[in-house]
Amino acid sequence: MKLPVASNDGSLSLSLSHSASLRLQLPSPPPHSLRQSLSWRPSIKRTISLFTNPQQKPVSLVMAMSARINDESAVESPAKALRKILEMPGVHQGPACFDALSAKLVERAGFLYCFTSGFSISAARLALPDTGYISYGEMLDQGQLITQSVSIPVIGDGDNGYGNAMNVKRTVKGYIRAGFAGIILEDQVSPKACGHTQGRKVVSREEAVLRIKAAVDARKESGSDIVIVARTDSRQAVSLSESLRRARAFADVGADVLFIDALASKDEMEAFCKISPKIPKMANMLEGGGKTPILNPLELEEVGFKLVVYPLSLVGVSIRAMQDALLAIKGGRLPSPGTLPTFGEMKEILGFNSYYEEERKYASAVSQPSIKVGSSINSLQRRVEDDSEKKDQNPQSPVVEVITPEIYRNYDGDGSKGPFSGIWSRRLRVKITGRDGFERLDVRIPAGFLEGLTNIVPALGGINIKELMDDAAGEVGGKLLLDFIDGMGDRIEVFLE
16 A cells, blocks of 8 residues: 555545555645544554455445545534534444543544543542432533533433433533533433443333433424434343334434443344444443443444444543552652653643643733843842852851762771771662562662662661671672562562672
8 A cells, every 4th residue: 555645636545456546535624624534544444454355345435435524614513523423434433531631632542522421420520439429410510621621522421311301301401502412311210320230220111212202302492403322221121122122212203323231242232233224323332341242343333333432441541540650659659651641741731832822922011021131130240249248257157068979988098997888889779660560660879878768669668778788798799688579569679789
């Protein structure tokens, strides 16, 4: 495959093989739109691999549609942007976010949409399980912060609508005002909980369908086109056949996307995708041990899904990363560089650089006071002269001498044996290897600075390293003084070099 070639008409051409090529029509997009189009790189690779395989039936060049960017995308409604994604061929991945920062990271990673997870928001906002503790008002407030922080469409978790059909209508209208592109509504009883946990219960099929009808009515009354994702938890609460019947009924009353949570096998997933074939289906790839088998995007597309969501990835890795960082800090260390962005990277992600650049446009002469160079220099010269006079008037000012290893050796030059005689010529090497096998610390310090050693590694407190050094003082070359596993599972080694 050759590198892409841009044409004068704004199109982008890719040579795939001797007999195939891919042409993407880009109507002179701005840089942001071009970034959006290039975020489809995985889909391009997938299409190429299928198209160039002589053993398979050629597939259509779907990227001509998925890469299409128009000038009105910057001002279109979030729901319209989401509906365009639903119209594109292929399966579309959407990680779950739980606050504005996680949503911004999803967008920066190149995903075209994301969704809010009640499980993750309950964890991040309340530090409580997803068992019905979090309220409509809290979910709405968190959702507004999320939708305002990104330009990609966001699907909001509307739980069970927080009550009866009238509450569902209020929830839908609230989510529309909050800027959501879509809303997920389910048929659980109150209090609801994560669909992959035990004891799930659902309302009757009739009430479940009326909830979706109420949502559709609320959309019409608001003049909105918010995408309604109708979810049923009846697979685990009742049976597969009941969940399929409910999904069909949801489609009949106007649901835009169908979602059966906690399907237990690939066969069940295929059976689900066969009903109401014209309505897009959502798959929930609950990470870490859910009831639904984890399939990759290609497999999910083959089964028939349009949207695939990952509810726990971001909150899960955040929990583990914070735990590891806290263990490092408690042990007197910083998190390993590989897990910690630089300060500059964090400022870039959070928009400091963009802020400073924009701020300069509004800087006035008042906010940038001029400095009189001549008067400042004269003032500085007067201060220096005053300081010199004060020193001359106080000849008894104490002299501070900094003791370095070289000076210390001079004091013992007569051969006397002080408490640290000869130690300055040796070094201590402290090495810490984490329980994950990665190196956390590897430093060398003058052997005479024993008091500062416990400030670096608190786990060495209470160990008489001076005595260990005295025992090894006569040995030539390096020696391992300590080698043990601390209370956090890290291996600590101390060498005398």
